[in-house]
Amino acid sequence: MRIAVFVKQVPDPSGAGRLDPATNLLVREGVEVVLDPGDAYGIEAALQLAEASQGEVVVISMGGERALEVVRKAMAMGAGSGLHVFDQRLGGSDALATARVLAAAVSRVAPDLVVAGTESTDGYTGTVPAAVAELLGWPSLTFAKHLELSGGTVRVQRQTPAGHDLVEADLPAVVTVTGGINEPRYPTLKGIMGAKSRPLEQLSIEDLGLDAAGLSPQQRVVAVAPAPQRQAGRVVEDDGSAARLIADYLAELKVI
Numbered sequence: 149m150r151i152a153v154f155v156k157q158v159p160d161p162s163g164a165g166r167l168d169p170a171t172n173l174l175v176r177e178g179v180e181v182v183l184d185p186g187d188a189y190g191i192e193a194a195l196q197l198a199e200a201s202q203g204e205v206v207v208i209s210m211g212g213e214r215a216l217e218v219v220r221k222a223m224a225m226g227a228g229s230g231l232h233v234f235d236q237r238l239g240g241s242d243a244l245a246t247a248r249v250l251a252a253a254v255s256r257v258a259p260d261l262v263v264a265g266t267e268s269t270d271g272y273t274g275t276v277p278a279a280v281a282e283l284l285g286w287p288s289l290t291f292a293k294h295l296e297l298s299g300g301t302v303r304v305q306r307q308t309p310a311g312h313d314l315v316e317a318d319l320p321a322v323v324t325v326t327g328g329i330n331e332p333r334y335p336t337l338k339g340i341m342g343a344k345s346r347p348l349e350q351l352s353i354e355d356l357g358l359d360a361a362g363l364s365p366q367q368r369v370v371a372v373a374p375a376p377q378r379q380a381g382r383v384v385e386d387d388g389s390a391a392r393l394i395a396d397y398l399a400e401l402k403v404i
């Protein structure tokens with residue numbers, strides 16, 4: 149069983165993100181960057197599945213030069229090999245171009261399963277894994293809060309507002325996992341040392357058999373507006389009708 153896992157390097161979510169006023173895009177240079185916290189769950193899920201099936205995990209990332217650090221981190225956690233797509237012409241890629249590149253990388257790795265985060269902490273489109281699945285013609289299972297393999301099938305508990313749906317598909321498939329599906333392990337010193345001798349490929353657009361002309365961004369961020377200020381809450385004085393007013397308010401919000 150070969151499992152590919154997507155990892156993305158993002159500006160540290162605990163820092164204050166900054167937008168470039170000329171492009172309306174996140175400033176990624178000269179800022180602290182980390183493994184996207186959501187992808188740590190994907191790595192752990194892939195490692196657990198591989199350990200249970202004596203399989204292997206291949207890490208795939210597209211990103212700038214420093215994205216190599218997150219590939220190495222995933223390998224230090226236990227992944228057997230890594231593939232870093234690094235090409236200066238990919239700077240400014242939108243979600244579709246990213247998906248095209250990642251789909252080509254997946255074709256090269258030829259895994260039985262791809263595991264990814266549900267949405268990144270920076271771009272937040274939540275579209276890349278499903279777009280990769282579509283480009284490959286594979287099923288896409290999203291929001292997995294539990295994931296298991298049985299023979300040639302993947303089965304997930306897909307988180308819903310009411311609980312979960314049980315969804316299954318034939319392999320190969322793409323699955324996105326939610327935060328909390330597991331407790332990601334920390335890289336150990338042994339893992340960090342061991343990762344140094346494992347294969348790690350760095351590939352360009354042409355190495356993947358793609359044409360740079362077909363990867364120019366189709367999206368443009370035309371404006372960015374600050375989120376509206378939070379409104380003051382509604383105060384309910386209890387004259388005996390407070391419970392009813394609160395219940396009505398929650399019903400109005402469709403919470404109950």
Ligand SMILES: Cc1cc2nc3c(=O)[nH]c(=O)nc-3n(C[C@H](O)[C@H](O)[C@H](O)COP(=O)(O)OP(=O)(O)OC[C@H]3O[C@@H](n4cnc5c(N)ncnc54)[C@H](O)[C@@H]3O)c2cc1C
Pocket residue numbers: 154155156173184186187190208209210211238239240241242243244246250263264265266267268269270271272273274275276277365367368369
């Ligand atoms: C005009 C324009 C220019 C942009 N320029 C850049 C840029 O220069 N650099 C940049 O990073 N973003 C850029 N973006 C944002 C870009 O859309 C997304 O960051 C990126 O393409 C993936 O989308 P997302 O982060 O919303 O992924 P989501 O769909 O929210 O991510 C879900 C999961 O997919 C996987 N994934 C997503 N992206 C990658 C990746 N690159 N490698 C491996 N796994 C991945 C991860 O597992 C992630 O948890 C740009 C957007 C626009 C509109």
